[in-house]
Amino acid sequence: MNYRHSFHAGNSADVVKHSLLIALVRALQQKEGALTLIDTHAGCGLYDLGSDEAQRTGEAAWGVLRAFASTHPLLDDYRAAVKAVNASGGPRLYPGSPKILAQLLRPQDFLILNEKHPKDVYALRGVMRGASAAVHQRDAYELWLALLPPRTGRGVVIVDPPYEQPDERARITGTLAAAHRKWAHGVTVVWFPLKDRATHWRWKEQLRRLGIPKLLRVEHWLYDSEQPGIYNGAGLFIVNPPYAFTQALPPLLEALRQALAPEGHKGEIISDWLGA
Template sequence: MNYRHSFHAGNSADVVKHSLLITLVRALQQKPGALTLIDTHAGCGLYDLEGETAQRTGEALQGVVRALGDTNPLLDDYRAAVRTVNDAGETRLYPGSPTVLAQLLRPQDGLVLNEKHPEDVVALRQAMRGTMAAVHQRDAYELWLAMVPTKTPRGVVVVDPPYEQTDERARITATLAAAHRKWAHGVSVIWYPLKDRDTHERWKQQLRRLGIPKFLTIEHWLFDAEQPGVYNGAGLFVVNPPYAFMQALPPMLEALRAALAPDGHRGQLTAEWLEA
């Protein structure tokens, strides 16, 4: 599955991912200690929703456009992140995870971004001018292991691959296991697309065998029934989610579900512990 960011900028998966990333980082920032935020598959950082690649799919209409038209105050921080990169009254640009994370930085925090694609890393460096971000062009999984444990007492690793390679899930599983051995208290966030439940359940079984405690899985199924071969939503694995995040999660998930449910579908957005 090819999930390169530029083709899907601002879709429902981005709305969920970025809303929850904001909630997670803000929960961690309730304590004054410094944070290091690491994005292993950073993409371009900023996307033109009127560009050719985004227009080819038109997925933003069912994602960011719906969220901006919603009135639930729980999505205000997400909407503010989008509006920050746009002129008043426009929604031409969409902030990728690097831009969203950069907006959240306090003076004591750090941001490490990585993108291997040669064209995307050029765009990323341009998008990150004037920010505190350090930009790398390395293998994502090598960087993940090299950067943990973070130099600051606390940190978050965001893993958001395009799932172009057939061994992507296997590499994530192996790297997560190695990273957890080095950095057992660290927070990791792993994004994944959902197409069919059987494939996803098999991966969850492999991840359960890692024996990692405090392993949360958040799943957003757009449609009420199986849609064979069709993108059906996305989710996040979160290792070591902080208490404040867990407290904020139930109402946030319901707000996102209601805002993003396709016409004629209720959709499902749930969180549960991945127990061995």
């Protein structure tokens, strides 16, 4: 499954991912200690929703535009992050995770971005010029392990691959196991698309067998029943989410479900512990 960011910027998966990422980082920032934020698959950092790629799919209409049409106050932080990269009016530009994470930085925090694709890393360096961020061009899984544990001790690793390679899930599983051995108390966020429940169930079982004590799964299913062969939604696996985040999660997920449900569907956002 090809999930190049430029074709899907601002879709429902981005709305959920970025809303939860903002809430997660802010929960961690309730403590004064410095954080290192590491994005292993950073992409271009900023996307034009009027580009040929974005217009070809039109997915922003069912994502960020729906979030902006909602009046739910729990989506205010997400909308503010998008507005921050737009001079006026509605969302013409969409911030990827690097731009959103940069907005969240405190003076004591650090941001490390990685992107292997030559054109994307070139664009990323331009977008992040002037920001307090280090940009790398390395294999994402090698970098993930090489930077652990971070110098600050506390931090978040965000893993958001395009799932172009057939062994992507296997590489994530193996690297996550090794990362947990190196940094057992660290917070890791793994994004995934949902295409069919059988494939996803098998991967969940593989992750469950890793025995990671605090592994939260969040799944956003767009439709009330599985739609074979098409994109059905997306979700996150989150290792060691802070208590403040998990306590505030249910109402945020409900606000997202209401805002993003397709016409004629209620949609579903599931959140529970993978080992439960």
